[in-house]
Amino acid sequence: MATWRKLRRDDPYYKGWSEYREATREAYRGMKRLGAFLGAAIVLLMLNEKFQPVPTAVAGLVAAVLSALGSRMLGEAAATSKDTLELPCPRCGLPFLRGPAGENGFARRCLNCGLPKWAPRDPDT
Numbered sequence: 860m861a862t863w864r865k866l867r868r869d870d871p872y873y874k875g876w877s878e879y880r881e882a883t884r885e886a887y888r889g890m891k892r893l894g895a896f897l898g899a900a901i902v903l904l905m906l907n908e909k910f911q912p913v914p915t916a917v918a919g920l921v922a923a924v925l926s927a928l929g930s931r932m933l934g935e936a937a938a939t940s941k942d943t944l945e946l947p948c949p950r951c952g953l954p955f956l957r958g959p960a961g962e963n964g965f966a967r968r969c970l971n972c973g974l975p976k977w978a979p980r981d982p983d984t
């Protein structure tokens with residue numbers, strides 16, 4: 860069993876894993892932004908329901924704008940998340956999370972060549 864250690868710049872797969880990590884972190888950031896937006900929108904709607912500080916027409920317009928913005932953010936987060944399934948494996952170059960049998964966003968090994976995630980070099984050599 861392989862032991863974990865931090866990747867180093869001189870590792871053969873350092874560049875591939877760095878690109879993989881940056882792309883997946885961007886997907887996580889999109890999901891966090893969407894969650895924060897949804898939380899803020901829910902609080903705003905609850906406050907408006909309780910205190911009704913603006914006329915109903917204005918509140919309806921704000922709700923419509925928030926709905927459109929939320930739909931757009933959801934679409935972007937879903938597309939970014941889906942794009943992570945296409946990120947290439949540093950060893951074989953095929954999608955790490957998509958193999959001949961399907962896709963698995965939580966795979967710990969490449970679904971095409973079996974390279975363990977974050978392996979600094981080819982474990983078979």
Ligand SMILES: [Zn+2]
Pocket residue numbers: 948949950951952953955969970971972973974
């Ligand atoms: Zn692979």
